[in-house]
Amino acid sequence: xxxxxxxxxxxxxxxxxxxxxxxxxxxxxxxxxxxxxxxxxxxxxxxxxxxxxxxxxxxxxxxxxxxxxxxxxxxxxxxxxxxxxxxxxxxxxxxxxxxxxxxxxxxxxxxxxxxxxxxxxxxxxxxxxxxxxxxxxxxxxxxxxxxxxxxxxxxxxxxxxxxxxxxxxxxxxxxxxxxxxxxxxxxxxxxxxxxxxxxxxxxxxxxxxxxxxxxxxxxxxxxxxxxxxxxxxxxxxxxxxxxxxxxxxxxxxxxxxxxxxxxxxxxxxxxxxxxxxxxxxxx
Amino acid sequence: xxxxxxxxxxxxxxxxxxxxxxxxxxxxxxxxxxxxxxxxxxxxxxxxxxxxxxxxxxxxxxxxxxxxxxxxxxxxxxxxxxxxxxxxxxxxxxxxxxxxxxxxxxxxxxxxxxxxxxxxxxxxxxxxxxxxxxxxxxxxxxxxxxxxxxxxxxxxxxxxxxxxxxxxxxxxxxxxxxxxxxxxxxxxxxxxxxxxxxxxxxxxxxxxxxxxxxxxxxxxxxxxxxxxxxxxxxxxxxxxxxxxxxxxxxxxxxxxxxxxxxxxxxxxxxxxxxxxxxxxxxxxxxxx
Numbered sequence: 105x106x107x108x109x110x111x112x113x114x115x116x117x118x119x120x121x122x123x124x125x126x127x128x129x130x131x132x133x134x135x136x137x138x139x140x141x142x143x144x145x146x147x148x149x150x151x152x153x154x155x156x157x158x159x160x161x162x163x164x165x166x167x168x169x170x171x172x173x174x175x176x177x178x179x180x181x182x183x184x185x186x187x188x189x190x191x192x193x194x195x196x197x198x199x200x201x202x203x204x205x206x207x208x209x210x211x212x213x214x215x216x217x218x219x220x221x222x223x224x225x226x227x228x229x230x231x232x233x234x235x236x237x238x239x240x241x242x243x244x245x246x247x248x249x250x251x252x253x254x255x256x257x258x259x260x261x262x263x264x265x266x267x268x269x270x271x272x273x274x275x276x277x278x279x280x281x282x283x284x285x286x287x288x289x290x291x292x293x294x295x296x297x298x299x300x301x302x303x304x305x306x307x308x309x310x311x312x313x314x315x316x317x318x319x320x321x322x323x324x325x326x327x328x329x330x331x332x333x334x335x336x337x338x339x340x341x342x343x344x345x346x347x348x349x350x351x352x353x354x355x356x357x358x359x360x361x362x363x364x365x366x367x368x369x370x371x372x373x374x375x376x377x378x379x380x381x382x383x384x385x386x387x
Numbered sequence: 388x389x390x391x392x393x394x395x396x397x398x399x400x401x402x403x404x405x406x407x408x409x410x411x412x413x414x415x416x417x418x419x420x421x422x423x424x425x426x427x428x429x430x431x432x433x434x435x436x437x438x439x440x441x442x443x444x445x446x447x448x449x450x451x452x453x454x455x456x457x458x459x460x461x462x463x464x465x466x467x468x469x470x471x472x473x474x475x476x477x478x479x480x481x482x483x484x485x486x487x488x489x490x491x492x493x494x495x496x497x498x499x500x501x502x503x504x505x506x507x508x509x510x511x512x513x514x515x516x517x518x519x520x521x522x523x524x525x526x527x528x529x530x531x532x533x534x535x536x537x538x539x540x541x542x543x544x545x546x547x548x549x550x551x552x553x554x555x556x557x558x559x560x561x562x563x564x565x566x567x568x569x570x571x572x573x574x575x576x577x578x579x580x581x582x583x584x585x586x587x588x589x590x591x592x593x594x595x596x597x598x599x600x601x602x603x604x605x606x607x608x609x610x611x612x613x614x615x616x617x618x619x620x621x622x623x624x625x626x627x628x629x630x631x632x633x634x635x636x637x638x639x640x641x642x643x644x645x646x647x648x649x650x651x652x653x654x655x656x657x658x659x660x661x662x663x664x665x666x667x668x669x670x671x672x673x674x675x
Contacts, residue, residue, distance in 0.1 A: 116399060116427070118397060118398040118400060118557075145396055145557070145559065145586045147397070147585060206467075206484030208485065208486040245592040249560070273398040273425065273558070275524060284479070301425075301430055302427065312524055356580060357578075358580075358614075
């Protein structure tokens with residue numbers, strides 16, 4: 105049977121995505137895999153302390169021009185939409201940071217003067233935390249483009265297991281790269297105006313992708329009722345509410361897991377997984 | 388003129404809450420919301436939009452079915468696999484590289500400009516504000532960040548204001564890079580958690596890379612004293628001045644729910660006092 109892929113997203117940062125992703129994955133242990141796709145700021149490993157056994161640099165192809173073959177025709181600069189290659193005087197300059205690796209310059213060059221070389225965008229590390237299969241990506245600091253690294257990370261999905269994806273915040277291209285093709289999206293929010301506004305954006309992104317989703321309200325008693333009203337109006341189920349508890353905030357601050365320090369939460373997270381399975385299979 | 392950008396690395400540490408409060412304290416400034424992907428500052432500052440503009444950036448490919456001979460060249464060339472078997476372009480995948488458009492032998496592909504958001508010049512009870520809304524699932528957030536920063540600068544120059552207060556995005560990727568480059572200083576709002584510290588380390592590295600000096604404000608400092616110590620040591624070892632330490636105070640949340648700053652709702656609260664102290668040290672550090 106194909107394992108389910110659940111992405112955990114939020115719109116707003118700091119609502120508890122990593123808390124949900126880690127506490128959902130750990131009780132499932134060897135039946136699950138956790139992919140931390142928040143490659144700009146990966147944090148899940150801080151809670152799992154995995155032993156990494158595999159580490160690989162991820163590169164994207166960027167042009168390299170053989171000046172001996174180049175006749176300075178400028179076709180490469182003409183096709184490039186990202187100003188990553190230009191002809192100035194008697195030389196061709198490339199700007200690898202601007203390159204989107206579309207390969208257009210290579211294709212268009214009549215002299216076959218352009219080949220591609222790898223530019224490092226980050227690192228993927230894989231290991232186990234007890235029985236849990238864990239993979240994360242770390243974007244090189246100074247690198248702007250995270251989607252290629254997230255897409256590479258997604259190729260590590262093990263279809264025999266339940267895959268849980270910790271997505272980055274926001275609603276733009278990195279989030280889409282993390283959520284696309286998943287079977288269910290858990291939207292983690294808080295019942296404040298910021299939480300609600302960003303939840304609406306995230307729900308909009310999920311709708312575009314056509315994925316079933318559910319809401320988790322974190323610090324559910326600190327704020328107002330508008331997130332629940334929104335969930336009702338949209339017909340999105342609220343699958344879990346976590347009231348504010350200073351103990352939980354402190355457990356998180358120390359890099360510990362709620363399911364390990366407060367065992368009563370283990371059943372709740374297993375129950376959450378059951379609810380998701382039921383909804384995803386029904387849809 | 389100084390531009391202070393507020394960043395955090397980790398999301399949800401209180402950037403926007405801090406910016407909104409400072410906006411109420413700073414004089415002669417422009418407020419800029421550069422978190423274009425999930426902009427929240429308007430929920431507190433309630434801007435009245437005076438000028439609204441489309442943000443057009445890049446292109447998207449569109450295949451005209453009547454002209455398409457289904458030769459398959461575009462599908463072979465597209466590295467994003469953005470063209471399906473029915474020759475329809477998936478606009479979520481299309482990055483606008485234009486390779487299909489350039490090579491299509493039937494000239495069946497159009498390449499229109501892409502409207503990917505809107506940006507606004509507004510007035511607020513705390514002065515002028517520049518902000519934006521990136522379309523859902525859109526790209527080019529870095530360019531929109533650059534644009535709102537430039538527009539804020541124009542207003543500051545025109546009105547001879549000495550400060551731009553810029554609310555930054557989380558992370559260390561494209562929008563943060565666009566937000567931090569060339570700023571006078573980056574104020575990092577960090578929380579005393581292991582994640583907060585990890586993410587602060589990465590955002591410091593980024594600021595160092597772009598040679599932008601950092602300042603630190605610790606939010607919810609009383610949540611975990613050991614982690615607060617760790618943040619302070621990290622700041623010390625990096626030569627980063629600590630301008631403020633804000634307590635965990637529910638007045639912040641209550642104020643947000645009412646669309647107010649902590650100073651407007653609970654001027655006597657511990658949170659408000661700490662915000663005023665932070666602003667005072669920050670003004671000194673920036674030479675305002």
